[in-house]
Amino acid sequence: MWYLLFKRLFQLTLFFIWILTLIYLICLSAFTFVIFNICLIIFLFWFILTLIGWSITLIPILKFVYVPWYHRQCRLWTQNNQQKRYSVAFFHPYCKNGGSSERVLWIAIESILKKYKNDIQIIIYTGDIDITTEKILQCVKERFGIDMEFYESSITFIYLRSRFLIEANYFKILTSLGQNIGSIILGFEAFIRFIPDIYIDSMGYALTYPCFYYLASIPIISYVHYSTINSNIFEQINEEYKAYNNQQSIIKNSLLNKIKLVSYQIYTYVYGWCGRCSKIVYCNSSWTKKHIESIWRSYCIHLVYPPCDIKQFLEMSLINNDEQIIKTIVSIGQFRREKNHELQIRAFHQLLQKKSDYRQKLKLTLIGNIRHNEDRKYLEQLQLLVDNLNISNNVIFKLDINFQELKIQFNQAIIGLHTMQNEHFGLGIVEMMAAGVIVVAHKSGGPHMDIIDEGKTGFFASDIDSYATMMETILEMKSDERRQIQEQARNSVDRFSTLNFERLFMESLDKILFYFNMASKVIGKCEKNFIIRCLRDRQRLDHRLPFVTRDIKIEFREEYGSVVVSLGLTKVLAQTSCKIVKPKETRPNEGRLRLQLKNSHAMVFNFETGRQTQWTTLMSRHLLQNIRDSGCVDMESLCILAHENVRISISNIFYNHMLVFYLKVWEISVNLHVLDYDGNILDCANLAALCALAHFRYPAVTVIGTDVHVHPINERNPQPIRILHYPIMISFALFENGEYMLIDACEAEEKVMEGLFAIGMNQHKELSTLAMFGEICLSRDQIENCISLAHHLVRDITKEMRSVLEKNREEQLEKVQAINRR
Structure with missing residues (x-):
């Protein structure tokens, strides 16, 4: 009995010792945790205070000492080495491509140099580091018919080596966030490479503006091809809208969906703040202008349609499509996912399924170019889709064709397809209309608001069935009916001419150059x-x-x-x-x-x-x-x-x-x-x-x-x-x-x-x-x-x-x- 009592007492003693030790450890851990957090807070406080102090010290030196000195060096280079008064820089990382934004770039440069060749040196920030100036200008001549060799001495390329940071294939997740941060880094690289007198963004990288605006205090001009984020994005997220760049896992998860909504709201605010740095904003369509006005809230926004080379297309004679044995349906646009070439291929396949006699008479020609590996993979997927649908004999892919071959393809085509939803403008649509091609475009964006008058100058569709139906309707039209639509379409494209773009683009730029002369x-x-x-x-x-x-x-x-x-x-x-x-x-x-x-x-x-x-x-x-x-x-x-x-x-x-x-x-x-x-x-x-x-x-x-x-x-x-x-x-x-x-x-x-x-x-x-x-x-x-x-x-x-x-x-x-x- 004494043995059991002693044993129980010993157990109770050990239990109390364990309890006291546990309480001690808990108190010690809590104390250590509190002390650690206090030290961490103090460290973070002093760290932030140090950053603020260094920022207060360095930013004024950068803003009022280094940047003015470096800007003067850049201006001296312009005046002494190039014998020009001012420098105008275009931020265009993909200047050698053959898209509509590149056409705007080179027509704008040509417009400036026509009037101010002896006064202005053009600077182009580009990421095409593997190509020489001569080859770039040769590509411009082949793809757009613009001979820039006469102005070669007035054009200087500055090669940016961090362009890969704005490419989508570099970011597997959070692609948009990564590209925006990458554009800030790319813009800062452009800033430290050369500070111009006027900065023109011709691709829509608005996050590069604050660097030039707040540090260099130079006027910024922006030509916006499309709003990076539109005012309807919040409704689309709330309605679980599925787009090419929305992952299904995010759409189905309500928490992730809300996080994405908040992130877009933050980005919308930042995007609008950066956009308000622009002194002059050009928008390429009413659709783009509407969204930019709602987000940027800038007062100096102009509608300037992009330059379309309609003159050479209008000079082409219209041919009688009824006399053609094989009728061609053509599509033009870069091979990017948002262009939705898959819809064109599937609609064309459905048309062949509905009308089996068309299989020997119709061909679909997809014309475009690729920018990087992601576009190349997308093109391979399209080619695989064509093989799976067993229409490889009816579908032709043409890459990087020159301007003369493009005219030939348009002249032989009877129907033009355009399937991108919320397309900002649609330069290819205008060119096809000028060439006499009857266009079927997606009923949204710029084509719907600015270009096509439905039933008179072209037609609209929205899905596979409607595209197939519209193509069938056009093919079964009488020759006189098609000719009437072609002529009306040609008469409607004058407002998209290159001369009209040059006039509107130079009107506002002339004012800035006038103030520069006054300041000088x-x-x-x-x-x-x-x-x-x-x-x-x-x-x-x-x-x-x-x-x-x-x-x-x-x-x-x-x-x-x-x-x-x-x-x-x-x-x-x-x-x-x-x-x-x-x-x-x-x-x-x-x-x-x-x-x-x-x-x-x-x-x-x-x-x-x-x-x-x-x-x-x-x-x-x-x-x-x-x-x-x-x-x-x-x-x-x-x-x-x-x-x-x-x-x-x-x-x-x-x-x-x-x-x-x-x-x-x-x-x-x-x-x-x-x-x-x-x-x-x-x-x-x-x-x-x-x-x-x-x-x-x-x-x-x-x-x-x-x-x-x-x-x-x-x-x-x-x-x-x-x-x-x-x-x-x-x-x-x-x-x-x-x-x-x-x-x-x-x-x-x-x-x-x-x-x-x-x-x-x-x-x-x-x-x-x-x-x-x-x-x-x-x-x-x-x-x-x-x-x-x-x-x-x-x-x-x-x-x-x-x-x-x-x-x-x-x-x-x-x-x-x-x-x-x-």
């Missing part, structure tokens, strides 16, 4: 003080004396009245034309003279405010006043049918009105184009206009009664304009309230000057124009001194101009004599 006129205080100090010491930046002009160079072209005048680096092209018009009622015996200055964006001075058009008009008015109102051109010699030669019998009330109706005179038009600008545009443009008028020849005429016969140049020699004298303009730049002045200011000196005093005068010291710009008042002595200085320069310039004109006349005479000897 801002000068630093140190540079201003340096120029003023040089003037006080009678020195100038280009080592000239204050009252010495730069070298004048006059180059005459082949055609009459075309001349290029250079004053230093300032260069103006003058082109002259003529036509027969009615005279003014107040001067019935005098011809008419028009003069217009163009491309004068660099002509607005620092001390004046106003719109560009106002300054263009003002300068043109002063030039016209100096030349026409000075009487240097014998306006009466331009009269063809004089007042005294017209005899009409009519009452005195209508006499003057009817008299002008019968009179005819020559109207001479001089268009002045600023080719390059380095100050003193007024003097250079005036000299170019005078040389053009002196060089111009207008056709000889014969007057019989009130009939005027204009002789061609091979029938009678054209006649020169009678020039009585040459009114030369001399401009004085004024500084320090007129205390200092100089002649023929360069661009840097114009940035500092406070006023401009222009004098128009001929060699006989006869004044034709006195014009003052700015708010400086000159004394009488100063004006007389300026006139005296100007007279000496006018005599020298007139002598030089006459010498060049005489030399040109002798050269022309020698050419005529050489031709006569032959």
